[in-house]
Amino acid sequence: MIEFKNVSASYDDETPVVDGLSFQISDGDFVAFVGTNGAGKSTTMRLVNGLLKPTCGQVLIDGTPTTSLRTSQLAQRVGFLFQNPDRQICCNTVRDELLFGFTAQGVDSAQAIPRVNEMIERFGFDGDAEPFLLNRGTRQLLALASIVVMRPPTIVLDEPTTGLDYRECTKVMDLISELHMAGTTVIMVCHDMEVVGDYAKRVIAMTASHIVADGPTFDVLRNSEVLQRAHLLPPQITDISMKLTEDVPELHQSSIACADTLQQMEDAIASRVEKEVR
Amino acid sequence: MAKFLEYVPGDSLMHRMNPVAKVLCALLISIACFCTSNLVFLCAVLAIDFALAASCHMTKQALGLAKAVAIFSIILALIALLTTSTGTQLVALPWGYIGTGSILAAITVVIRLVACAVPLFLVMYVTQLNDLANSFCKILHVPYKYAFTFTSAVHFIPVFMNDMSQIMQAQTARGVEFDCGFVKKIRLMAPLCVPLLISSVRKTNSAAIAAEVRGFNLRTRDSGFKEYPFTLVDVVCILACALLIVVAVALNVVLPGGTIFMNLLASF
């Protein structure tokens, strides 16, 4: 479990970038942080895995404050995927890249190699390929794989889909969703509200260093007052379903946010029409 | 919070002076420091330095700089201490002795370097890089290509430093412990040069193209929109600094204590 207790942090000891954050993320949750650039989302992610220490308050990972954990201990508990995979990739082959984390954390290679091989197979990589010659989407997948291979109980993703096309984005997010199904806690920052609606279970909206909303995805995305305060637009599907509440009230009861619900909406409208005709 | 040697906005006299004049004045002050070993004179120059720094609200930065230069010059001071055997003997050495004169010589080295370095660095704090490059092109007829190379290089330093710190953060997140001894840290950082290099090659390449599609090749000495005329203040300042050299040289003639040439030798 990750717990923020009245956490503030700043980069220059003067202006706080996040101010008085308090929330809990229990094991197995899938949380998306949303808000405009500069709202403090990325800073919050850095606080989660101890890259940044709070100037006041406490960040607890399973009850232990991040300030009293060593870098390698933190890395074992929380995996962190950066927005730009090129910041992270630094080895000459895909295989070395996947091994890098084990070496850094001092894990025995006999234990590491089977896991690396499993990853190569699962993601469909060429183990001997040079990472920098891969295309952007594959590099992002490699960066993700090199985190996942360490099997951290929690992964933090800073805008995992920026710069990816639709297909790559779906591939990355489906993998993350699989990890979540297998019990990994997922915390992500994401600007793409469609992705948030499709995948996240809970949404925390931030604006100007503060949390303005925290709740199940659909509740937050349907709350127009919160969205306005955080300068956000709801996913198109949610927006349409809300604007059709009068005509198709049943849309309002089901939690419509993600792509799967397109079918639901289609059916709901079709059955209404059929009823009218009859 | 301003970073090292980065322009700090302001409206002081030094901010408003002609960039070329600023650089010239700083150089003249530096030369003056090397023209004499008179400790009183050097201390006076140091005092002038800090008065200038105070005039443009840069005292904090100047103190930081002075400290850095002083630490750096300690090595030179040690050499001076061990090799100048003058004055009353204090400690005997196999090749001579450390005397009161040696201590004075060591102090002189430190003060001279600090006094001559501070104005040069101050110029960087009170001058926009663009103004510096443009005025050098306009007044001193430095070819624009060189000026651009210089400004881009300086411009890219913070960009690369930012890149490096992000790369290190990404590796820290994977469990690499950079908070260790110096040698080990260097060893850990070495492989990170690959991503840094790749991002720098990409960046410089796209920067070159971006400059070219904005007419880089058309730029001439007269292209600059801003003019950099010499004002009365600039001329007065240059003359004042030149006067410092005259004073320094005169001190050498009036007071005993080595020629310019010997001082230069001693200071290196």
Place this chain on the structure above:
Amino acid sequence: MIYLKDFSFKYAEHDNFALRDISLIIPDGCFVGITGAAGSGKSTLTYAMNGIIPHCYPGDFYGSVVVGSLDTVEASLTDISRLVGSVCQDIDSQMVSSVVEDEILYGLENFGVAKDEIPSRVSEALEAMGISDLRSRSIDSLSGGQKQKVALAAIIALKPRILLLDEPTAELDPASSFNVFSLLKNYATEHGMTVVVVEQKIALLADFADKLVIVDDGRIRFDGTPQEVLSHSDELLDIGVNVPRSTSLINRLRKRGLYRGAAVCDVADAVRVCKEVLA
């Protein structure tokens, strides 16, 4: 006007053609969105339009690309640049100055704009991008969205006939992305400027573009108004191009035989169509 005829290009260091048999006409004053999957060749297409191909990236060049009255192979990159203003993807590396005003001045100085005209050009460009208050700010201190607007203002000040942008909103949040696009659209309409923009965010393109060009595997797959192009939502998803959900919903209704009109591009239209269908 931009006119590509049977254009193919292969980068010197690659084995395969990046673009094949491209024929495309972009009329003056048109706001064109180009999109496609990663590696489809959409960035290469913009390089062909601003002369970076063949002038900076060598390779095999077939067919012809004419921008305004210039053939991009014969004209120099500098001459093409007078006509086509480009903003590339990496904003940080294209900044040459440390202060906003100097950044705007740079191109104006280089292209020899008359000195008495420069101050008004600077103010106009800053105003058009809504950043007059940032004039004397240091570029380092700006947010991503503000930097993007500075980069745009620096090009707009040059009054190019054509503006070419490569993923201008990649780093921006939805609110700033929308803001940048509306500023651009307003300026382009007012000044009759042609805008060509490569963008992944399909919903933005659907909102603002007059014409959508979909590139797939080095070829142009679709070319038409957003309504025309988006009516092929299944094919688009197939080649890795996202489709606004509002469009998908209405296309589903169409398939079901409930609706026969044109494809829609935004929420408002989708709601309107749904209400029509229900009524």
